[in-house]
Amino acid sequence: MKKNIQTRRYFNGLAEEWEAKKIADDEKIENLLIKIDWDNCKIILDIGCGTGVLFPYLEQITHGQAKILAMDFAESMVQEAAQKKYSSIKILCGCARYLPFLDNSVDLIIAFHVFPHIKGKKLAMKECWRVLKPNGELAILHIHSSQEINAIHREIGGAVKNHKLPSAKQMCQMLDSVGFKIKQAVDRGGEYFLNGRKIMK
Numbered sequence: 001m002k003k004n005i006q007t008r009r010y011f012n013g014l015a016e017e018w019e020a021k022k023i024a025d026d027e028k029i030e031n032l033l034i035k036i037d038w039d040n041c042k043i044i045l046d047i048g049c050g051t052g053v054l055f056p057y058l059e060q061i062t063h064g065q066a067k068i069l070a071m072d073f074a075e076s077m078v079q080e081a082a083q084k085k086y087s088s089i090k091i092l093c094g095c096a097r098y099l100p101f102l103d104n105s106v107d108l109i110i111a112f113h114v115f116p117h118i119k120g121k122k123l124a125m126k127e128c129w130r131v132l133k134p135n136g137e138l139a140i141l142h143i144h145s146s147q148e149i150n151a152i153h154r155e156i157g158g159a160v161k162n163h164k165l166p167s168a169k170q171m172c173q174m175l176d177s178v179g180f181k182i183k184q185a186v187d188r189g190g191e192y193f194l195n196g197r198k199i200m201k
């Protein structure tokens with residue numbers, strides 16, 4: 001079976017119980033989000049949004065004043081997210097490798113706990129670069145280091161067994177080759193935070 005279909009099926013199957021798992025607590029999420037420069041972020045895109053775990057934080061940080069777009073390729077995740085009913089958040093079903101957004105249209109893209117699962121990471125990065133406005137930022141966040149995540153996925157097994165998060169160094173090389181200027185790169189126990197700014201070629 002194609003890997004993407006397997007991954008979608010896997011997350012569709014988890015949608016109803018996803019939030020009960022409480023993978024990340026408030027403190028861990030806030031410690032990551034605080035590193036983002038929110039100034040002038042009027043249009044924000046949450047890729048691989050799942051059930052919308054980040055929505056309340058995004059609403060709070062932006063005081064409901066930003067337009068928030070969210071997308072995920074697992075339709076059951078999207079359905080759960082849609083039930084949250086935030087008027088400032090528009091949720092779409094789609095793949096991170098083919099973002100259904102215009103060029104130069106978004107100020108900030110957040111990828112929280114999603115990159116290990118994306119097959120074709122560089123293609124997704126190129127898409128992020130395309131839809132970001134000049135100087136817009138992509139932030140890749142995890143509450144674990146790459147080594148920790150990869151061990152967790154090996155232990156879970158099944159569809160995510162080989163879903164790897166490259167080290168910050170490897171991800172930075174990819175981001176750089178796509179045209180991002182790296183601002184911060186942290187990959188240590190309990191934290192993975194990368195952000196890059198779109199530089200025009």
Ligand SMILES: C[S@@+](CC[C@H](N)C(=O)[O-])C[C@H]1O[C@@H](n2cnc3c(N)ncnc32)[C@H](O)[C@@H]1O
Pocket residue numbers: 007008011012047048049050051052053054071072073074077094095096097112113114117118119
């Ligand atoms: C580990 S979950 C994280 C969900 C959410 N960001 C959170 O932290 O609760 C990964 C999510 O990424 C989505 N995903 C994986 N690959 C994707 C892709 N290529 N395009 C869009 N979404 C994808 C999955 O469907 C799943 O909802």
